[in-house]
Amino acid sequence: MPDMNKQQREQLPTASDEQPQFGSIENPGLMLADEEGTTLEKRGAYAAPEVQGPQSKPRGAWGEAWRELRHNPSFYVSGVLLLFLIFMAFFPGVFTDIDPRHCPILDTNKDPSGDHWFGTNVQGCDVYARTVFGARASIIVGVATTALIVVIGGLIGALSGYFGGWLDTILARVTDIFFGIPLLLAALVFMSSFKDRTVWTVVAALGIFGWMQIARIMRGSVITVKKSDYVVAARALGAGTGRILGRHVLPNAIAPVIVVATISLGTFIATEATLSFLGIGLPPTEISWGADISSATTALRDSPYQLIFPSIFLSVTVFSFILLGDAVRDALDPKLR
């Protein structure tokens, strides 16, 4: 009796050497899968009549993605929130005249009032001003770390995907090694090795231990694109490695990287806040939501407001990035869900 045919076998999932892409706190991105916008044409053979193609003109993938994004309310919600937060990070003076480092000892643990909209904290500083100024550190850490992981992960992924062979094997093991330590744990140990910590120490800690998912995605994309006919054709025509990488491979690999990067940005902000909460993140001279939340825990019974306001701002920031990443994923590639 004939065995199942080869094509079917190739379509089956096989156990891979790779560890799951999720499972630790560092990468919630891929897990935020949902199925919004699934329409008739994506259904199985047994669902519905095939509705013939839409009448619209053909567009490029990016044009299509943009059109999709503009119809997604999550995009507007997250976009507006993020623009607001970024503006606040760069121009805190627009929102408040109060010096967040001016902390009169007589004013400790006050409830919200006309003078202090969010109340005051244990040291007597204005919680509203500190919350406004706290956005800067979070946004800088998030954006810089994300830029760093895109560079590190993109480079490692592209190299191992493009060249394959022993380089790929080695880089795959290196990726496994870094995957073996949860982000928070690794960052904690890394940070504790430095006596003088700055924003950039935090960025380095999160970047060095946070690039793996980008590398895996990049590697996968590069391999897929490399095998495609037009790249084979370009190489046959004598295009050099650099040109093939730059002109053909990168533009195609960039979409999933953007999605993961956006969602990771939110995660990095949360992790930075966690480190600062544990007292091992940003230096005390920086105004950080995490550190402020930590000091607020000592005075919860007297004035919970100093905990609540920075917590809300922090959560909304993380929320916005995750929501934006979700929306971008839905728009860019339904297959990524």
Next chain:
Amino acid sequence: MTTIDTKKKPEGSGSAGAAPLLEVDNLHVEFRTREGVAKAINGVSYDVSAGETLAVLGESGSGKSVTAQTIMGILDMPPGHITGGEIRFHGKDMLKMSKEERRKIRGQKISMIFQDALSALNPVYSVGFQLAEMFTVHRGMSRKNAKLKAIELMDQVRIPAAKDRVDDYPHQFSGGMRQRIMIAMALALDPELIIADEPTTALDVTVQAQVMDLLAELQRERNMGLILITHDLGVVADVADKIAVMYAGRIVEQAPVRELYRQPTHPYTKGLLESIPRLDHKGRELYAIKGLPPNLMRIPSGCAFNPRCPYAQDICRSDVPPLHRISAGRGSACHFWETVMEGEVRG
């Protein structure tokens, strides 16, 4: 297999007399989606009697599968909505039955064979389990006895070494063997009617004939009604008693099988027959129906086939043609059926 063979089917298995087993009467189904409403079925009527084979012919999107799913009660609702009509089984409208009543008909009285057995069988259970499930659930049999019945069924559909293979998983069988298991599952509880939705489309050509013959033989033996849904005119000729041709959610022609092949009365049927390659016409250019099947969200006014029809006149663009009765069991939904009927079938 692809050439038409209108050889005589043995009589006596027949359509004569008795009240139909199943009657679909003026059925309307639409799909409501974000993009708009797709009118998938627009007034379909057909019937099948015990021992009779009705072939439903049409392109994808013609509504043939949706009709079948509606009969089975496995249509996805939403987005599907039944907006009119009746489906009578032994004279009783199934659309008015309770969920539980309908469930008891499914699998026991009416069963279904799907196109792609690999995806239609659950990949994580053995075929034995999936066959035995029919007996444990519907007949309350013990697992052990149900498994014996499963082996018996696999024997009946001629799966070699059934006893050894009963614990194998679907992916361990070949395509033809898997489809036999689907057939066995459909036959398990001796249903009165089987709906086979493109049962051989996914198979290799050589295996297609074997599976089709097996299905036809079992149907004859058990005097079941069979609705055979297909787009393959070659499959139809050998086994069907009568044919309903569907286009854009309507039946455009209905006829006993031999009459339809000899003398189509609808331009669409005619076009289909002419587009079949024939050995005796080797070297001649193949005929193809021009244009594309209609978008179900924007079905052309009048006769849905008019933009593709060589016979089209003004009336075709304004008036929907009714199904003209030509003779007993024959009808054509064409304003000019007489003209079409007179023309010979080229091809």
Next chain:
Amino acid sequence: MGRYVVRRLLQMIPVFIGTTFLIYYMVYQLGGDPISAMFGDKGADPVFVRLKREEFHLNDPLIVQYWYYITDLLQGNFGTSFNGRPVAEELKRAFPVSIRLAMIAFAIEVVIGVGLGLLSGLRRGKLADTMVLAGTLVVISIPVFVLGTVAQFWLGSEWGIFEATASVGDPTWSQLVLPGLVLGSLSLAFVARLTRTSVAENMRADYVRTATAKGLPRRRVVTRHLLRNSLIPVVTFLGADLGALMAGAIVTEGIFNVDGVGRLIYLAVTKHESSTVVGAVAALVMIYLVMNLIVDLLYAVLDPRIRYA
């Protein structure tokens, strides 16, 4: 299968070595001298420092130091902390607590996560689905330390629904309920979303249609066919997550004063107890790797189409 396991075990070796080396490097090299770090700015007795440096082979090149360390580790000798207590003993005390906490978190995420996911997947587009989606997104957005602090203060101290802190040493199960809930919340949200997607996807699968067409009762279609198949990716997530839960407990254990591995590591990091940090992290990495292997093997049990070559 046997060959596959052996191959996977062999592949684990470089990853284990690499990971422990990375941690070892960060703890012993990156931050300068670990012995003087212990004493902060006070400055240490030079004789004591010399003795300790010798004991920990700190005068040898890093790679030699690491070699001493890893060979000891593989013989079950996790070393002693600077104050002389064997690290292995501390781990032996802390691990059962963390395992208990992880089990509670795990049970919560399985029961509630899968339940919500199934509910939401079966009712896609309905109110329940929208609420689950929004709720899980909110949970994912709130950092665990905020959630933990808020839950401890209000659910624990203020309203007294749960016990707010654990007793030192050996906490009771009931003291671990709230920390477990907090620890499991993030994974719970992921599990719910993953289950939802998987259920929604499988609901359209042909074999679920077949099951309905067979006339099976809806309950059986959902549990035997839909859920059984939908849970395959969920189970693999859960398996990998069990390892991550123990490592992820640093914050939760800290907030609720649970004397587990997370708190042990945190305290060791702040006190520069180098051998404790490396030993505990090495143990966690080992658990993580083994869990991943188990998940891969489990995958073959759950899906008969997968065969390991």
